[in-house]
Amino acid sequence: MTNYRIPFDMKFEDKIFNGMLTVKQLIFFIPSILLVGILWNTPSLSTVVVNGKSCVNWVVVVPVMFIAIILFILAGLFALIRVNGESLDEYLISSIKFKLRKKDITFYE
Incomplete structure (x- = not known):
């Protein structure tokens, strides 16, 4: 029977x-995808009825697209x-x- 060494210090x-x-990266992307899907598929946000016809409400769609792009960029960054690894x-x-921690600096003469 062959034995193999398994390194336990792998990170x-x-x-x-x-x-x-990774699972952590996927967790960052899932909320942004869900929120963008909810915003995009809400018909009252994207369409408005004018003279019996359904028209795209660009006043609402453009900010939603801007929010979607910002969310994807933030999710991608995080x-x-x-x-530093x-x-x-x-x-x-x-x-x-580190910034909030109390720092004791002692000077020796």
């Missing part, structure tokens, strides 16, 4: 969704950007904790 996340995204959300949380 890799499992890839899902065709081997491209899901895909890595800073950490994901962007972990990096921002640790930097905020």
Whole structure:
């Protein structure tokens, strides 16, 4: 029987969704996709009835598209950007904790 060594100190996340995204990355993308789907498929937001005809209400559709683009960009930034080996959300949380932490500086003469 052959024995194989398994390294336990590996820091890799499992890839899902065709081997491209991790679970954490997918969790960042799902809310933006759901919210954009809800906004886009609401008929009262996208159409208005004028003289018995249904017309596209561009005053509402353009801001919804702008919000959708912003959400996808934010989800992409938080899901895909890595800073110093950490994901962007972990990096921002640790930097905020560092800024808010009390710092004792002692000077020796």
